[in-house]
Amino acid sequence: MPIFEYRCNKCGNKQEFLEKSGGKNKHVCKKCESSDMQKVFSGFSVGQSNATSQSSDSCPTGTCGLS
Numbered sequence: 001m002p003i004f005e006y007r008c009n010k011c012g013n014k015q016e017f018l019e020k021s022g023g024k025n026k027h028v029c030k031k032c033e034s035s036d037m038q039k040v041f042s043g044f045s046v047g048q049s050n051a052t053s054q055s056s057d058s059c060p061t062g063t064c065g066l067s
């Protein structure tokens with residue numbers, strides 16, 4: 001089950017939540033009980049992994065594997 005980190009927009013508290021597929025994704029801050037939580041992407045960048053997979057999939061010269 002994937003765990004996502006959320007940050008409270010009200011008090012800035014960071015908290016991890018289990019994201020259940022098909023379940024309701026309403027997260028409430030433990031500190032201030034605000035439901036104004038924003039997902040934080042940490043550990044990996046979506047744009048970065050996208051760029052690396054793109055360059056490895058399409059090698060224009062065909063010599064990308066020879067370094």
Ligand SMILES: [Zn+2]
Pocket residue numbers: 008009010011012013029030031032033034
């Ligand atoms: Zn909060």
